[in-house]
Amino acid sequence: MxxxxxxxxxxxxxxxxxxxxxxxxxxxxxxxxxxxxxxxxxxxxxxxxxxxxxxxxxxxxxxxxxxxxxxxxxxxxxxxxxxxxxxxRQDLLFMHAAALEYNGRALLLVAPSGSGKSTTTWALINSGFRYLSDELAPIHTGTLQVHPYPHALCLKAEPPKPFSLPDETLHTSYTLHVPVEGFPGDWGREPAPLAAIFFLRYDPESGEPQVKPISKGEAGARIYSNALNLLAHARYGLDAAVKVAGHSLCLELVTNDLRKTCDLIKSTLQH
Amino acid sequence: MQYRKRENLTVQSVDEETLILDLDSNHIHQLNPTASFIWELCGGGISVDRLTELFAENYDIDGKTARVDVENVVRQLLDLGLIKTD
Structure with a gap:
């Protein structure tokens, strides 16, 4: 035992x-x-x-x-x-999202399963971002800090070069799990204030990756649709979703080339 | 005919937009600023004629254009089950 x-x-x-x-x-x-x-x-x-x-x-x-x-x-x-x-932990709003930390601030990547969240997360980890989660982003509804949930990053396929996976990767019948020990840098251990939410849309035909702001209303609706424990919160979680949207930079991100996508996320956060 | 908001909706304003949560249909709706303006006016029951007057005044447009816009929005709000008729 x-x-x-x-x-x-x-x-x-x-x-x-x-x-x-x-x-x-x-x-x-x-x-x-x-x-x-x-x-x-x-x-x-x-x-x-x-x-x-x-x-x-x-x-x-x-x-x-x-x-x-x-x-x-x-x-x-x-x-x-x-x-x-x-x-x-009903004080937290759990979102189906990847979360990373950059310069002490948290960003979320929101997208349906299978649309590149974890692959983009892995590329960002290899581009100077700290891992918080690739799947579950718990946000404190009072402080709006994102708490780390650093389980092994889970991919369904090998990412493209140069973002190869480390030897520590666990291969199962359907998934690849990268334990935090296999990361090129440290992972986030403390909550970080939420700065930005990127709603991902993968479009290989779009040429360059693009980012554009979306309204707080649209962001609130999208956050609501991706929250997991809405009934734990007042007014079915609507106020919490709107609060998160209201205090974050909310953007739609059209992704394709991974390296360029990482550079675009980084430059967006620096401005 | 008077139009008024349906009951049992959870509503939150965000900037000039409105989010409406309909737990009966399990949908969340996002109203743009013009739809939000019309939705708000439906609070106490209101006719399309009066909506058109107020809409034209608020957006400084002619009555004919306002009527088309109002009828479009009212139809959509009815289709979505967010307003009802008396």
Missing amino acids: KILILRVLEVVIRVRCADPYSYGLLLKGYSAFVTGSDVEPDLEYSVNSLDPPGFELLFNNELAQTAEDEYDLIYYFEKHMTMEVQKL
Whole structure:
């Protein structure tokens, strides 16, 4: 039995892994959250390996999900765990977005799944930005600070050169997970004030990447559509979404060439 | 015929625009400044004639142009279920 203790957004999670392999998998995925073992957990998980191959994920000693392979295990653990954390951190507005830090300020990348958020995030990490998350951006609705959620960056395909992945990358049947130890620089460990939100649209035919401001109303609607725990907030989260839009630079970003996209994001933030 | 806002909508103004959350249809609507102007006037019940007068005055345009714009917006607001008729 190997035990992993994680502190995710101040929520302490204990994961009992029946074997070193499943422990190693989750350690790669969540190494940035590992904490000391002398704290009482808020959430309890167990992982058992199965024969034929697969895993059982238990929550509070009850079966939560059966996973066919490594991809399934990480996917189900992530989904269940983040839902439970959202219940315990109702002061945060959780957005489906990537988050990075640049010069002490946070920016979000908002886009549907599969449209290049994580690939752009990986390119930005290799261009001087600090990683906060590629998937989940928790924003404190009072301070408007973005909290780090630095799980292993998850890609569905190898990014183009020169943004190759490090040797530490975990390959599953469907995904590539880059643990924070494989990053070229440090990752964000503290909340950072939200400065800008880029709403991404991938268009390989558009020539150069382009950025254009959008109205606060449009930004508020898009933020609302990408928020995950709206019912935890007053007036169904509408005020929180509008507040986030009102205090941020909100832009539509048409992406194509990764290097040029990174340069455009950097120059936009510098102005 | 009088037009008025539908009940049970969650509304927030943002600059000159309006966001309207309709939990019955699970949609969020973004009204531009002109639609927001008309939406606000529908608060207590109002006719298209009166809307047209106020719209023409506010945007300093002729009555015929204002009528076309108002009818377009009112039709869309009705289609979206954001206003109703008495």
